[in-house]
Amino acid sequence: MLWQATLETLTMVGISTAVAALCGLPLGICLTITDKHHILEQPYLNKLLGSIVNIGRSVPFIILMVAIIPFTRRIAGTSIGTTAAIVPLTVAAIPFVARLVETAMKEIDPGVIEAAESMGASPPEIISKILIPEALPSLILALTLTAVNLIGYSAMAGAIGGGGLGDLAIRFGYQRFRADIMLQTVIILVVLVQGIQMLGDKIAQRLYNR
Amino acid sequence: MIRFKGVEKTFGGTPPVHALKGIDLEIPAGKIFGIIGQSGAGKSTLLRCINMLERPSGGEVWVDDLLMNDLTPSQLRQERKKMGMIFQHFNLLNSRTVFGNVAFPLEIIKTGKYKIRERVLSLLDLVGLADKIHAYPSQLSGGQKQRVGIARALATKPRLLLCDEATSALDPETTKSVLQLLQKINQTLNLTIVLITHEMPVIQEICDYVAVLEDGALQEVGPVIDVFTRPRTPSTQRMLQGFFAPRIPSQLRNSKNTLLRLTFVDQKAHEPIISKMIRHYDIDANILFGRIDQMKTTPFGLLLMELSGSQPQIEKSINFLKENLVEVEVLS
Ligand SMILES: Nc1ncnc2c1ncn2[C@@H]1O[C@H](COP(=O)(O)OP(=O)(O)O)[C@@H](O)[C@H]1O
Numbered sequence: 001m002l003w004q005a006t007l008e009t010l011t012m013v014g015i016s017t018a019v020a021a022l023c024g025l026p027l028g029i030c031l032t033i034t035d036k037h038h039i040l041e042q043p044y045l046n047k048l049l050g051s052i053v054n055i056g057r058s059v060p061f062i063i064l065m066v067a068i069i070p071f072t073r074r075i076a077g078t079s080i081g082t083t084a085a086i087v088p089l090t091v092a093a094i095p096f097v098a099r100l101v102e103t104a105m106k107e108i109d110p111g112v113i114e115a116a117e118s119m120g121a122s123p124p125e126i127i128s129k130i131l132i133p134e135a136l137p138s139l140i141l142a143l144t145l146t147a148v149n150l151i152g153y154s155a156m157a158g159a160i161g162g163g164g165l166g167d168l169a170i171r172f173g174y175q176r177f178r179a180d181i182m183l184q185t186v187i188i189l190v191v192l193v194q195g196i197q198m199l200g201d202k203i204a205q206r207l208y209n210r
Numbered sequence: 211m212i213r214f215k216g217v218e219k220t221f222g223g224t225p226p227v228h229a230l231k232g233i234d235l236e237i238p239a240g241k242i243f244g245i246i247g248q249s250g251a252g253k254s255t256l257l258r259c260i261n262m263l264e265r266p267s268g269g270e271v272w273v274d275d276l277l278m279n280d281l282t283p284s285q286l287r288q289e290r291k292k293m294g295m296i297f298q299h300f301n302l303l304n305s306r307t308v309f310g311n312v313a314f315p316l317e318i319i320k321t322g323k324y325k326i327r328e329r330v331l332s333l334l335d336l337v338g339l340a341d342k343i344h345a346y347p348s349q350l351s352g353g354q355k356q357r358v359g360i361a362r363a364l365a366t367k368p369r370l371l372l373c374d375e376a377t378s379a380l381d382p383e384t385t386k387s388v389l390q391l392l393q394k395i396n397q398t399l400n401l402t403i404v405l406i407t408h409e410m411p412v413i414q415e416i417c418d419y420v421a422v423l424e425d426g427a428l429q430e431v432g433p434v435i436d437v438f439t440r441p442r443t444p445s446t447q448r449m450l451q452g453f454f455a456p457r458i459p460s461q462l463r464n465s466k467n468t469l470l471r472l473t474f475v476d477q478k479a480h481e482p483i484i485s486k487m488i489r490h491y492d493i494d495a496n497i498l499f500g501r502i503d504q505m506k507t508t509p510f511g512l513l514l515m516e517l518s519g520s521q522p523q524i525e526k527s528i529n530f531l532k533e534n535l536v537e538v539e540v541l542s
């Protein structure tokens with residue numbers, strides 16, 4: 001039972017992190033390069049994207065989850081269960097990832113980007129050869145942070161029948177007074193978070209150290 | 211050859227900054243051209259107008275027969291590939307090794323892998339960093355980083371090298387070696403170098419021509435030896451004051467005497483003109499300050515000297531000096 005729930009949590013977090021990274025990275029790049037003084041300055045587009053991201057981030061997850069149920073149904077075919085939970089988790093994580101990507105890329109010394117421009121690099125070349133590689137350690141940490149946050153959110157998703165460790169803790173640990181199960185789920189959650197964080201730190205550290 | 215025609219630059223903001231004011235300037239090919247001025251004078255802005263990293267608000271920038279202002283973005287990228295640029299803070303990619311950094315501009319011009327390797331190796335040889343090929347920038351000293359910067363800037367065989375305070379973050383020793391490298395490159399590759407600096411010694415060391423910039427306006431332009439030995443504008447004179455001659459303490463000055471500044475250039479610096487003058491005329495000379503040095507390869511000397519004697523004799527001696535010297539200036 002615990003094993004099953006752990007797998008469900010890992011599936012939810014794994015898939016939603018991956019999809020959020022895939023969508024959040026380009027969005028974060030757009031936020032970065034359309035900003036003032038950057039390679040493709042577009043004030044209006046930048047404002048628009050920024051507002052969308054802010055709105056996405058300001059809706060509490062529990063509300064977002066309920067609010068997008070129709071959307072979830074269309075994508076996942078159902079609004080309950082692990083597969084269904086992946087949709088709101090991903091939707092919540094995309095703006096989060098986008099902001100983290102933007103922050104990571106803004107840390108790059110503008111002089112380095114300018115140097116590339118002075119060599120005649122085009123915007124796509126600057127993105128693929130400068131922005132992403134130079135920000136890579138920070139991007140890894142951003143992804144780690146996202147995964148850790150999603151573990152927390154996935155437990156919340158569990159509360160409304162999303163499966164996984166949160167679901168287990170509530171149904172057995174809380175509603176049936178099984179303190180042992182409650183404790184075990186908490187321990188597994190702690191181990192998961194620690195494990196992901198350590199892995200992320202290690203990879204990032206490796207990249208920083210060169 | 212680079213030509214500025216009435217170039218203006220105003221940065222918006224409150225209040226707006228008028229960074230370049232009607233710049234007219236010609237930079238000849240194949241020479242080392244220095245632009246000097248204090249911090250905030252507009253040097254970087256001027257330099258960056260050459261490759262349009264900064265777009266002028268008015269006027270024209272010509273590089274050879276191309277009007278840079280009018281190029282489309284993709285034409286501009288094409289032109290930039292033929293220019294190299296180095297920076298005060300090097301601006302290397304931390305995520306790439308020395309090899310990767312020098313390879314970067316070659317990747318941009320789509321050079322093949324094998325060719326890149328060959329070219330990078332020969333460039334690292336040129337700048338004396340072959341043994342650091344696999345090091346990351348964080349493992350290099352400032353001077354080494356700038357050498358990587360130079361190798362990177364030369365990778366695509368540009369005809370023009372732009373240097374933005376390339377030695378300002380380096381200690382004097384390292385500065386010297388980087389300047390020597392620039393001079394070597396200028397001679398062996400017949401590359402035009404435009405460099406900006408706030409340091410006189412940099413101009414003195416390697417530049418053929420110098421332009422003095424103050425508060426966004428060009429003060430004077432000419433061969434270094436001319437501008438340095440015969441500064442025409444007050445701002446250049448002010449800038450050179452501390453560099454060439456110390457302030458003479460007033461106690462040491464005898465107000466009855468005539469104070470002269472003599473500048474000798476080239477061969478004249480070798481001749482015993484002063485002793486000849488003292489033998490020929492009935493005057494006394496008191497030397498307050500003397501210095502002999504060289505501008506790039508031209509030797510020059512500088513003397514601060516007091517003359518005492520009768521007015522006609524002094525005038526005659528000054529005439530004698532003027533006939534024999536490049537420059538005599540009566541300071542008081
Ligand atoms: N991007 C910018 N926005 C606003 N003002 C600027 C900008 N870049 C430079 N300036 C201003 O223009 C003037 C000249 O700057 P700069 O060319 O960098 O001088 P220098 O290189 O001689 O120190 C300064 O007053 C500076 O503050």
Ligand SMILES: [Mg+2]
Nearest residue numbers: 253254255375
């Ligand atoms: Mg500057």
